[in-house]
Amino acid sequence: MTSGLRALTARGRSFIASGVAALLCAFLFGEHDLLRIGVLIVSLPLLAAMVVSRTRYRLSCTRRLDPPRAQVGSEATVTLRLENVTRLPTGLLMIEDTVPYALGARPRFVLDRVEAHGVREIDYRVRSDLRGRFAIGPLTVRISDPFGLVELTRSFSISDTLVVTPQVVPLPQVRLSGELAGGGDSRTRSVAAAGDDDVAPREYRQGDDLRRVHWRSTARYGELMVRREEQQWQSRGALLLDTRRYAHRGEGPRSSFETAVSAAASIGAHLAREGLGLRLVTDQGAEQLPDTGPGWPLLDALAMVRTSAARSLEYGIAALRQGGGDGLVVAIVGLLDVEQARDLARLRRGNMTGVAVMLDVAGWEQPEAAGNEHYRAAQQVLAGAGWRIVRLPSDASIASVWPEAAQRGRFALSGSGS
Structure with a gap:
């Protein structure tokens, strides 16, 4: 109840102030009708505070970024998936996601009602002209009564990161000799010009071509060995x-x-x-x-x-x-x-x-x-x-x-x- 009273909105506090004033005037002037009106006005925000504070909504939230990396000047779509995991329908929900200033204004949404075990998905777009890593979240949910007299705030702890990379433009094909570290034709290097005895073998790894197996070294070490010089060089x-x-x-x-x-x-x-x-x-x-x-x-x-x-x-x-x-x-x-x-x-x-x-x-x-x-x-x-x-x-x-x-x-x- 105390948390509900602290969550009174400006409208709720105005109702209480008006109701208290009506009650004082009713006592001073002996107006029974005004007394009933004052009790009604004061009771509304107090009842709303009690109901909202005792509400035990359990909501789960996930966030999806599409794409998780965006180039400077391009847009990314943020999808919020909110699920009511209780057997009670929710009341009015006001949702606000936290985004950095560089990505635009904070998105705000209003959900009128989410049924028991119901799911709502909300999309919004973000865009940045600046490079960087930007944290999106946490999500804030504000629970309000139908009259707007009380508002409680609940926050999720999860956040996601949007990476805004520099602009990448396609380049024409240009032949750059010397691209490979090493020598030889194409992308492989062979240094076994002096015969098998000069080969520096290594142990077989999953994915190696069996044609590279060096049988003499395999017999010597008792395990599969491959020719090191015949690996494809990076x-x-x-x-x-x-x-x-x-x-x-x-x-x-x-x-x-x-x-x-x-x-x-x-x-x-x-x-x-x-x-x-x-x-x-x-x-x-x-x-x-x-x-x-x-x-x-x-x-x-x-x-x-x-x-x-x-x-x-x-x-x-x-x-x-x-x-x-x-x-x-x-x-x-x-x-x-x-x-x-x-x-x-x-x-x-x-x-x-x-x-x-x-x-x-x-x-x-x-x-x-x-x-x-x-x-x-x-x-x-x-x-x-x-x-x-x-x-x-x-x-x-x-x-x-x-x-x-x-x-x-x-x-x-x-x-x-x-």
Whole structure:
């Protein structure tokens, strides 16, 4: 009863105040009819409080996100499934789900009545122009009497997470030699040129092709052994994303930084479809990719990446050197001076393919300053070291300039007349 009185709405408190005033006036003036009216007015909210506070509704709630990951600017559907698990029908229910400001206004719904063991499903849409992980929930249910005099609030504890990933645009097919970590034809490597005695076998694992069984080693160790050199090698590559705050221009979703993140997501998704295993590196070093299933770790990591206060790429370049074995490195960079370009250029060695996606960040603030002398000088340094240059101005998409990745070194610059 006490909790019911605390849940009185403004209307309920007004009823009690009006009823008390009517009772006082009835005693002062001796009006029996006014006394009956006062008792009725006071009794209504008190009875409603008693009924609502003693109501034992048991509700269960589940939430479904479709899709659980959405790109920036696209919509996701949230489905709430509310079930009355008691034998009593509910009264009026007001439902409000908790969503972050970035996803829009809080959705509110009114359910007139849910029968015993009844189920109601409610859909609403959310949309975000910002990347990130957003918690949706918990759900709040407000129980009210038919007159709106008392309102009790009950909250569920469950919440779900919507991941908003960068925008991914389809890229045209471009042949990038050096994509594979290792050598040989196609996607396999054979190093058994000196005969079976030089083979380094390993134990058989479920799923290995039985044609790879090395019978001599199997007889020696007493268990199935397969030729290690005949395993299919995992294609490997690295994606370097420049997150330095001072290296980017513009604000919000149209800034050069958000363009760089979207380019990284598009290139990463494109290469992943080609079977390339990618690791993400920023100017802060190697990023730990979340274990979220095939195809998603890179996008989930890029959904959370933020700008840094770093002034150089030294930690990112060091992480790429330590990793080793990358057949392909794609560097998506903002503002570079000549010295930083030299540090990045020295990263390429041997048969490694280096692709530098260079954002012309000056154009994000002053379009007339695009392609300035510093930008061209950094391009010349990287192209001179054999990097493939992909220029990304403020008025172009990564899909329109990605074919430049097929041009090698100096040919990329000489062919464009820069």
